[in-house]
Amino acid sequence: MEHQEQKKISYMESIHRPSVAVDTLIFTIVENALKVLLVKRLLPPFEGFWAIPGGFVREGESLEQAAKRELKEETGAEAAEYLEQLYTFGEPNRDPRERVVSVAYFALIPASRIGTIVASSDATEAAWCDAQELPQDLAFDHAKIIKYALLRLQWKLEYTNIAYSLLEEEFTLSEFQKVYEIILNRRIDKRNFRKKIEKLSLVKPTGKTVVRGVHRPAKTYRFAKKELLLLK
Amino acid sequence: MEHQEQKKISYMESIHRPSVAVDTLIFTIVENALKVLLVKRLLPPFEGFWAIPGGFVREGESLEQAAKRELKEETGAEAAEYLEQLYTFGEPNRDPRERVVSVAYFALIPASRIGTIVASSDATEAAWCDAQELPQDLAFDHAKIIKYALLRLQWKLEYTNIAYSLLEEEFTLSEFQKVYEIILNRRIDKRNFRKKIEKLSLVKPTGKTVVRGVHRPAKTYRFAKKELLLLK
DNA sequence: CAAATAGTGTCTGTAAGACATTATTTG
DNA sequence: CAAATAATGTCTTACAGACACTATTTG
Secondary structure (H helix, E strand, C coil): CHHHHHHHHHHHHHHCCCEEEEEEEEEEEECCEEEEEEEEECCCCCCCCEECCEEECCCCCCHHHHHHHHHHHHHCCCCCCEEEEEEEECCCCCCCCCCEEEEEEEEECCHHHCCCCCCCCCEEEEEEEECCCCCCCECCCHHHHHHHHHHHHHHHHHHECHHHHCCCCCEEHHHHHHHHHHHHCCCCCHHHHHHHHHHHCCEEEEEEEECCCCCCCEEEEEECCCCCCECC | CHHHHHHHHHHHHHHCCCEEEEEEEEEEEECCEEEEEEEEECCCCCCCCEECCEEECCCCCCHHHHHHHHHHHHHCCCCCCEEEEEEEECCCCCCCCCCEEEEEEEEECCHHHCCCCCCCCCEEEEEEEECCCCCCCECCCHHHHHHHHHHHHHHHHHHECHHHHCCCCCEEHHHHHHHHHHHHCCCCCHHHHHHHHHHHCCEEEEEEEECCCCCCCEEEEEECCCCCCECC
């Protein structure tokens, strides 16, 4: 009887094949805000709703390759500065048509590296939406996914040097600090911030300065390492 | 032409359906070591190799439900004390037969909560293997997965109160400390450890003592909260 | 010279880590 | 009383956070 039960399970297993999709959350900082790229759906379900760009995984393509392809299709950028797997969402009814198991990735990229954003074939438009002030009409469970990504990003910002993936090659310390203030959504003391950056040896000076307005010019810096480091 | 390219993609998407599996890493502490439950494969590929228990996701079943089902089938335990999604492995050729996208979960459970371990239908035996000294003959990419899980566990142990999921209801502070020493694989100063636990208010005294050997009896404690807390 | 941001140092409180002795039990 | 583990406090050092003024540029 035990054995019969097992045979039945094997049979069930062989027939249930959910679709596997990859959704790519693409974040950047523009106009003093954290933005996430969303597309407006052209077709039901959730026609006219905003969605995270995504698509099905192709044969012979790894999950990460699918995420990179999605990124390139939407933004034109060759690669993100940072890309990591976020979480896999697989509730049976998250897509009303059929079962879709969706592996979410999140990508970070400096605004300057992005060309004109392009809507994919199943979307009427693509737009940078404020990631901390999301539109109400989000498709599927995408509001949940974006909020989860934001938490992950906030965590990484505090405990790693991931900010390198949102800044230009050369930047001022004020710009660096601004990334933290925007994403963590709180003011940071300038002296304490600089003290910390200094101690961690995260940046090295370029020897150059830039004039950003009617005030004293700022020194510019580069990251000492553009790879993920766990701090402390 | 852009449009034709898109149509071709849609067609390709509709035919590629990888299998979706869930692998569940079940950890416990026995005999002063961190153990992970592995099963010996009965069938090719990797016949006779050790593997993480897993199986295909069923229709109408969430990924987490599949992980819980696997846990119960293997250990007889009704539920883990802690369960979280680890990572999704989806390289095209990780299974030589066909493409399998595998969502890995990791579970923690006190040894006392586990009955006799049971091999599933596709395995000849199940065993608790030392998680830090893995067998050489591991199937698929399972060595990589276990190492990844161990890193995650070490991280969580340092930055959360997750140890509650490996200890009995009542425990001594030495037993508590031992969990850290085993998993982090280093000695910890007893006074500093207790000072930290005290400050975090992680435990409350039961008022009882237990005699664990030919020496002074130890006071026992319970966790103040048996839910995941991010510390600091 | 007004406005705006760049750049800089000290003090205080808290947490982490190093370190040794006494207490209690059993055989 | 020997052996084994339980229980406990102090000192030093490092990091976090609060806090204010001077420097440099442009219009």
